[in-house]
Every structure is written in C-alpha cells, then in structure tokens.
Amino acid sequence: MILQQNKSLLSYNTFGIEAKSALFAEYSNKEALVEILDEYHRTYSHLPLLHIGRGSNLLFLSDFPGLVLHSRILGIQPLQPVDSSQFLVRVGAGVVWDDFVSSCVSRGWYGLENLSFIPGEVGASAVQNIGAYGAEVKDFIHSVECLSLSTGEKRVFPVEECQYAYRNSVFKHELKGQYAVTHVTFRLSQHFMPHLDYGGLRAVFESQGISEEELTPQLLRETVIGIRKSKLPDPHILGNAGSFFVNPIVSTEQFQRVNSQYPTLPSYPVDESHVKVPAAWLIEQAGWKGRSLGSAAVHHRQALVLVNLGGATGQDILRLCEAVRHSVLQKFGIDLHPEVNFIG
Ligand code: EPU
Numbered sequence: 580m581i582l583q584q585n586k587s588l589l590s591y592n593t594f595g596i597e598a599k600s601a602l603f604a605e606y607s608n609k610e611a612l613v614e615i616l617d618e619y620h621r622t623y624s625h626l627p628l629l630h631i632g633r634g635s636n637l638l639f640l641s642d643f644p645g646l647v648l649h650s651r652i653l654g655i656q657p658l659q660p661v662d663s664s665q666f667l668v669r670v671g672a673g674v675v676w677d678d679f680v681s682s683c684v685s686r687g688w689y690g691l692e693n694l695s696f697i698p699g700e701v702g703a704s705a706v707q708n709i710g711a712y713g714a715e716v717k718d719f720i721h722s723v724e725c726l727s728l729s730t731g732e733k734r735v736f737p738v739e740e741c742q743y744a745y746r747n748s749v750f751k752h753e754l755k756g757q758y759a760v761t762h763v764t765f766r767l768s769q770h771f772m773p774h775l776d777y778g779g780l781r782a783v784f785e786s787q788g789i790s791e792e793e794l795t796p797q798l799l800r801e802t803v804i805g806i807r808k809s810k811l812p813d814p815h816i817l818g819n820a821g822s823f824f825v826n827p828i829v830s831t832e833q834f835q836r837v838n839s840q841y842p843t844l845p846s847y848p849v850d851e852s853h854v855k856v857p858a859a860w861l862i863e864q865a866g867w868k869g870r871s872l873g874s875a876a877v878h879h880r881q882a883l884v885l886v887n888l889g890g891a892t893g894q895d896i897l898r899l900c901e902a903v904r905h906s907v908l909q910k911f912g913i914d915l916h917p918e919v920n921f922i923g
Contacts, residue, residue, distance in 0.1 A: 595818030598639035632703030640923035672702025702760035713777030717743035725758035818887030
C-alpha cells in the first residue's frame with residue numbers, strides 16, 4: 580500500500596483550513612507516480628483525484644473523498660544554450676517556486692526577478708501562469724512535461740500548446756485534471772534586463788536615487804520581496820491564498836458607464852475593446868476592506884486577499900466571498916470571479 584489514508588491537509592493549504600483527504604500520496608520521480616496511479620486505477624478509480632502544488636491557491640470546502648497527489652520531484656538542471664544570451668533550464672515540478680527564483684538570481688540566470696516571492700511550486704506556476712509586477716511566467720516557459728493521470732504516458736507541451744492567458748492555461752480548461760506536470764523547462768537570459776514599468780517599481784528606485792544602470796538583479800528581487808511583504812499577509816501568520824479574485828476584464832463601454840459614476844476607477848488596457856480593472860479597488864469602494872464575517876476577513880492592507888482569522892472553515896471563507904461578490908455586483912454591475920480553486 581503506497582497510499583496514505585485519512586491524511587490531514589492542514590499543512591498542504593496556505594488558507595490553514597482543517598480538511599482531510601481519504602487517500603494521499605507523494606512521489607519524487609515519474610516511476611513512483613506511475614506506481615501510485617496503478618494502485619489508484621486498480622482499487623480506487625471510483626474516487627476523485629486531485630493533484631496539488633503547495634496549496635497556495637486552493638480552498639477546501641469540505642474533506643476530500645478521494646486521492647490527493649503531491650509532487651516532490653526536485654532538481655534544477657541547466658540545458659543547452661538557445662543562442663548567445665539565452666539558455667534552457669529544466670526544473671522539477673516539486674521545487675518551491677521562490678527557491679528556484681532565488682537560485683536563478685544567485686547563479687546569474689535572469690528574467691524571473693519580478694516574480695520573486697510568489698508562493699507555490701514550479702509545477703503549479705505553469706498551470707496557473709503566475710504573474711506579478713508586469714511579468715507572467717508564460718514569457719519564460721519553453722515547454723511543460725506532463726504525465727497522463729489516466730494512461731501514465733509522458734507528453735511534452737511546447738509553450739504554444741499551453742494556451743496561456745492571464746492566470747490561465749489549457750491545464751485549467753480542456754485538460755483540467757488530466758495531467759500531472761512533472762518538469763518545466765524555462766528559457767532564461769544571461770543578461771539582466773529589468774522591467775520596472777508596473778506596480779510602482781520604477782518610483783521605488785527613483786525615490787532611493789538608484790538609476791536603472793545601477794540596479795542589480797539582487798536589488799530588484801529584494802525590492803519586489805519588500806513590496807510583497809508590506810502588502811500581502813504571511814500565510815504562516817494569517818492563512819490566505821494571495822489574490823482571491825482575478826482582476827475583471829470588462830468591455831470599454833462597461834468601463835465608461837462605471838467610470839462616469841466613479842471617475843477614480845483605475846484601469847489597465849487589455850486590447851482595443853477591453854480593460855482590466857482592479858478587483859481590490861471595487862472591493863474597497865464597496866466597503867469591505869478590513870471587514871470580517873465570522874472568522875473570515877478581507878485583509879486590511881490589500882482588499883483582494885481574503886484571510887482566515889483563525890479556525891475558519893472553507894464554508895466561512897466561501898460565505899465572505901459570496902457577500903463581497905454580491906456587494907460589488909450591486910454597486911458596480913461587475914461580477915468578480917475567484918482566482919482560488921474551490922475543492923469540494
Ligand atoms: N487597490 C485598492 N485597494 C487595495 C489594494 C489595491 O484600491 O486594497 C487598487 C489600487 O488602485 C492599485 C490597484 O488596486 O493601484 C492594483 O493593486 P496592486 O498593484 O496591489 O495589484 P493587484 O491588481 O491587486 C495583482 C496580482 C497580484 C500581484 C500584484 C502585483 C491578480 C489577481 N493579482 O494584484 O498577484 O502580486 O498584481 O503585480 O492579478 C496573486 O495572484 O496571488 C497575487 C498576489
């Protein structure tokens with residue numbers, strides 16, 4: 580028996596929800612995963628299957644009645660150069676995302692600095708297309724190696740086949756629940772080219788009298804970490820899953836309608852006929868910033884983050900989510916969609 584039974588998932592979800600899974604297994608290579616899947620298909624195929632990363636984007640609404648899988652495939656392996664400045668690095672899906680970014684910066688492999696300190700693991704980064712400070716991981720992914728959960732066969736998805744979009748990929752839609760990511764190959768650069776146009780990064784360096792020429796990758800990473808720490812609650816202290824909602828993309832007409840009533844509504848262009856508006860702004864204006872409902876609260880420094888004040892259940896967080904959604908819909912006519920995956 581390689582499957583554990585009745586496993587607590589408390590340390591596998593950053594919301595700090597007490598949930599259990601009927602079955603649980605971790606693996607450190609593809610062969611071990613194939614063995615686990617064999618046992619699952621032989622004996623438990625009537626039960627649902629869920630592959631998790633670090634649980635930083637999950638909300639358990641109840642105990643999970645099936646098998647939870649977690650990768651411990653490690654390793655950061657530089658591959659061949661693509662050209663004189665770019666090269667490929669193959670990384671195990673179970674590597675902690677920020678350990679990878681930290682290792683890149685210290686080895687002189689550049690590109691990922693703006694994505695510093697995002698919680699989660701490398702496998703999930705490629706499913707979720709994580710992003711921050713104007714960067715998205717899709718721009719650094721070369722290919723994603725997967726194993727079919729039904730047949731155990733290996734399949735490599737070149738980045739063009741991953742259908743990446745804002746916080747989205749083929750692994751969240753057509754292929755949802757069908758594959759486990761085993762490795763991700765990244766395309767990184769030997770040259771440091773800072774991107775400072777988003778989220779006030781340039782202003783931070785200007786205020787410190789640091790010019791773009793003087794900026795080092797280490798300093799950029801430390802600054803991004805500093806901003807994240809100042810805005811986002813530490814899940815070890817206050818359970819949370821980062822942004823709870825995605826920033827809604829609305830038509831230009833809808834934006835103009837809302838903007839005529841609320842002229843300070845910020846917006847970021849998406850294409851000719853759509854803009855993205857910050858969900859945090861809508862939630863704050865709807866009066867929810869810092870408010871709680873039982874043991875669930877809207878964080879007082881970043882309205883996009885819902886937090887577990889201690890002992891909250893998944894249902895408590897869901898109740899708050901629905902209340903916030905309802906208020907925003909009533910006030911602005913905009914329906915917010917959770918970024919967090921609900922399980923159960
Ligand atoms: N704002 C408010 N009230 C708040 C917070 C923000 O009104 O309490 C408004 C401000 O106008 C601000 C704007 O919202 O200018 C945007 O805020 P911020 O730059 O903090 O970013 P965000 O849109 O709230 C996104 C990502 C974050 C990422 C930051 C920084 C999504 C869903 N979230 O948040 O990602 O760290 O940008 O790039 O796109 C995550 O996905 O878990 C996450 C934390």
